Amino acid sequence: MTMGKAISDVLKIKHSMMAGVGDDELTKEEEAAAIYIGHQQPEDIYKIIADELIPPANTPEIASTVGVYREFKYKMDKKQETYCIDEEWIQTKFDNIYMQDKEGNLDGGHGMVVASSASLKATGDMLADIPTPGERIVFYVCGGGFISSDIPLLRWHYLRISAETGQRVFVPQYNVAPGHVFPRALHDTYTAYLHLLGRGFCAEDITMVALSAGGNIGMGMLRLLEMHHKPQPAKVVLIAPCLDLTFSSDSWQRNQKVCVLPYHPLESPRSMSRMYLGPVDKNTEIAKVLSHPLLSPLFADCAELPPIQLHIGQNDVFVDEAIELAKRIEESHGKESRHVELITYPGKNHYTILRGKTQLNKVYDSMRQFIDSLPVKKIS
Template sequence: MDIDEILDSAANTSTMPGVGDAEVTDDELAMARKMGHLVFGNLAVHKGFPATLPSDDPQYLPEIGSYRVFEYLMPATQQPYQVSGDDFTQSRLTALYSQDRAGQLPGEHSTVVAVSATVSSAIDALDDKPMHDNERIAIYVPGGGFISCDSPEMRLSYIRMSQEMRMRVFVPRYHVAPAHVYPRPVHDVYTAYQHLESQGFRPENIIMVGASAGANICLAVLQLLAAEGKSQRIAGCVIAEPCLDLTMSHDSWQRNQHVCILPYVPTTSPWSLPRFYLGPVDDGVNPIELLRRPMLSPISADVSVLPPLQIQIGCDDSLYDESVAFAKRIPSAELITYEGINHYTMFRGRTQLDRFYGNLRRFADKVTTA
């Protein structure tokens, strides 16, 4: 399998992340690692992914499930941000809020709602309103290294998640680098949460799920909700292969380079993923110090404000050590580790998908109301 074949596999359900049941071959894993090191290790030439990949929007059969993309405005009830002890983030979020409130923020707010055919309802399941008073939903924040997010090829995985969790899945479409830098993705996901709550969804029936960079954004949103006293009202949060320390200071970044698709590019380089996400900063400002702040590196966040938490991580992942260190700070957190799994194989193959979704479903059932 060459790099072009791996790229083509994005539309192949046998190997699609989060969907396909085909087990991962050694050749596929080696080529995926090569592709990951090429893409993420050479951001100097990265111009940004298009809003959607150059393909037709897939149409799934009713017996599989369906999805809808809908646009919305920032809720009128959404209040200005309050970020304690972080003037840098406060300033950027205030600017985004003001632009959004004035209708001058580039790009729209949009969300994908996905539903499996196994989740039936007499009313429109593709709406953004509760189907009944006590409906459970998942808000899924996908990863992509802060440089990609939702695409049509990914949406079958949202339907698979809906099937496995037995609930509708809402996926905020956040804007990505290099055109949109921190904290624009945080603002987008936070606004999506506020929109869904304004539509009538109850926090105690919401599970937030974040993968990789999406887990980082998810935890930043929970910190913002904590400032409003809302974060612990959410039923729970699951973070998979989470990006928790943007200083990249943990040993597994070096130790797992030979097996993981994420390359180690130190944050002293402006072309490292964290610096790419952070974006330009003023002269005299130390970007490394900014990357240590809790909204960017949740490993240092106040964990007392978090809802019930499950962490899933592969032992061969470059992000393994920071996940373990984060879990040690939260005695109540459930840490699930997988031997031989890295950042590519977390969501591939029947064996691993059964484990991932099984643990996700069990946690969701435990922390939400029936």
């Protein structure tokens, strides 16, 4: 198989699924092509896409019979409080971003997407960032390996979530590495959540859904909310989350040949962790820095987390850290509390967990039941 043919195969399935809101089944050939591409050099992939195939931004339009989708810009609320972080080096990074944002000099600005399924009953402006009375919404933190955004590629996903849950979906457009390093994505996501609260949405009416790198950023946001005594979302759904940027779990090595995410040592400039963290002093112990809970949520205190549903493929490189998080939540809340629900998918990797009609139905059915059935604890 040539790399050009492999990329072409994956793009075909991506585009057909976007057009059909994820209704195509995934073939073994397409799965193999995705794994093959994942282990190639990034610059080679981008060159083939740019020279021979469809540009990544040229995504299909969403039919009005499926739903509607809009991007909007907003500014950080001037009343947003300064950060209070537990370590000086991180505090300094947050201070710099906060002051730039407050002064209106933060490069990239703030944006959000709102997606609304055609099946939703229209009450008011369904593309506005203000709530209707008692409205429940999904706050979705997208993935992309910290270095890209899956917002354009997964429009079908947001609309499908909207259709399944009967709720609008809001997606913060956080800025990505290497142009914008830690903690910029975390600041953007935290600010987006506070923006929605400021517009009148209630935390007890919000479910956070987060995918891949978005799971890392979203869990970091929960930690920031706890630290600053802000109300957290009522429920959380994590799909194939990246929880440990030290890549210390055994599944990183065990699942290398069956997952699309290649392993690069922390010392390598290709390392996802290093690109997100950004430049550090040459004497810095990288693994120690990356183990901070705002970078690796796996190592954060689980006592104050809202109820969480975890979806992970058994062939994913992230599977061990997802299982470990579930164990830590159980230890904090007790097994009988049902505070965490771990759902594993045999044979599924980081790509196939959200590919194919049968698999998607499993994920969405579980997600819908979790959101609908769990009693919502009012947050003061």
